[in-house]
Amino acid sequence: xxxxxxxxxxxxxxxxxxxxxxxxxxxxxxxxxxxxxxxxxxxxxxxxxxxxxxxxxxxxxxxxxxxxxxxxxxxxxxxxxxxxxxxxxxxxxxxxxxxxxxxxxxxxxxxxxxxxxxxxxxxxxxxxxxxxxxxxxxxxxxxxxxxxxxxxxxxxxxxxxxxxxxxxxxxxxxxxxxxxxxxxxxxxxxxxxxxxxxxxxxxxxxxxxxxxxxxxxxxxxxxxxxxxxxxxxxxxxxxxxxxxxxxxxxxxxxxxxxxxxxxxxxxxxxxxxxxxxxxxxxxxxxxxxxxxxxxxxxxxxxxxxxxxxxxxxxxxxxxx
Numbered sequence: 076x077x078x079x080x081x082x083x084x085x086x087x088x089x090x091x092x093x094x095x096x097x098x099x100x101x102x103x104x105x106x107x108x109x110x111x112x113x114x115x116x117x118x119x120x121x122x123x124x125x126x127x128x129x130x131x132x133x134x135x136x137x138x139x140x141x142x143x144x145x146x147x148x149x150x151x152x153x154x155x156x157x158x159x160x161x162x163x164x165x166x167x168x169x170x171x172x173x174x175x176x177x178x179x180x181x182x183x184x185x186x187x188x189x190x191x192x193x194x195x196x197x198x199x200x201x202x203x204x205x206x207x208x209x210x211x212x213x214x215x216x217x218x219x220x221x222x223x224x225x226x227x228x229x230x231x232x233x234x235x236x237x238x239x240x241x242x243x244x245x246x247x248x249x250x251x252x253x254x255x256x257x258x259x260x261x262x263x264x265x266x267x268x269x270x271x272x273x274x275x276x277x278x279x280x281x282x283x284x285x286x287x288x289x290x291x292x293x294x295x296x297x298x299x300x301x302x303x304x305x306x307x308x309x310x311x312x313x314x315x316x317x318x319x320x321x322x323x324x325x326x327x328x329x330x331x332x333x334x335x336x337x338x339x340x341x342x343x344x345x346x347x348x349x350x351x352x353x354x355x356x357x358x359x360x361x362x363x364x365x366x367x368x369x370x371x372x373x374x375x376x377x378x379x380x381x382x383x384x385x386x387x388x389x390x391x392x393x394x395x
Contacts, residue, residue, distance in 0.1 A: 111198055114372070116395075118316075119314065120312050121172060121312040122171075122172040123171055123172070123310070125167050126202065127167050127198055129166055129189070131188055132162075133164055136160070139162070139338060140329075140336045140337065141344055142336060143336050151329050151332065166184055166220055166368065167369075167370070167373065167374035168182060168195055169374075171290070171293065171310060173312075177204065177211070179213070181321070182214075182222060182224025182225050182234070183223070185223045185224045185227060187219065188220050188223065192220075206233050209236065210237060212225065212237045212238070214239065215305060215308070215321035216242070216245050217241075217246075217265060217269045218340075221322075222268070225239065225272050226271075232276070238281060239276070239280045239281065240281050240289050241273075241282055242295065244285070245304025245306070247304070248303040249302075250269060250277075255267075285306045293309070293310050293311075295307070296308065297350075298320070298354060299347075300346030300347025300350045301323065301341050306321065307321050307323055307354065316363055317375075318354070318363055318365050319365075320367045323350055325338060331384055331387060332381075332386065334351050334384050335352075355385045358377070363377075375389070376390045
């Protein structure tokens, strides 16, 4: 068989493209926005809705992963067809419709993190749900991209009728002034932001012990390390289950493929690695559907074990 060189392949492709080019003026105007960031799927008798909030293109340096070099991180990004020195951080909240209650797991950024994020409320509207229809909000941890959506920039409650549930160890750590006093940099800002969000509504916030059932069919799962009280949520309906992993695995191309890597985001790196491996082993063994707040939209799929780590198999589009 005749071998086709890369040069001849590219030349032939260019000629074919020119042959089928449309006449000038015959095309449709170029779009300026993407389609809605809403994806629905069934889990037993429940309906789950992924609500995209946008993406933050975070510049990273050689210190981003504590136990890997910048070259190794860039190699992992290149293997995922991503540019070097920039980590795309997607934000996707999960809404669970139990048939009786609407439960929102984490609340998005409310446009307070990056100009390219903050679309969750628009997508909630497209999904046909008003903010005042949300019955329960489950918070995984107190980083701003998970709690900022509770309030607007002006301090108004966005979900006025929702009961807010937070992990007890997370509340205990972030709302303790003695922990805030020595903090510096971004961590100091997290402490201050927690007080901005929860200070005047503290009496309305219910704290739960990770491991407890927090809503019908939703059980909290301790996943400490990313933060002191970081929590995931297992959702069960009928004979189907899903694990909303929150930030246990921040990016599938870095921290699933290299589960022992410790990003600077993790407050206790070794503890976060242990939680990550335990959770990934569980979902692989149980063939359990997963959702992760920072996975590429719609942020859900299955995990498979490889020789060196784990791999995300994204969900296929399916009708309701």
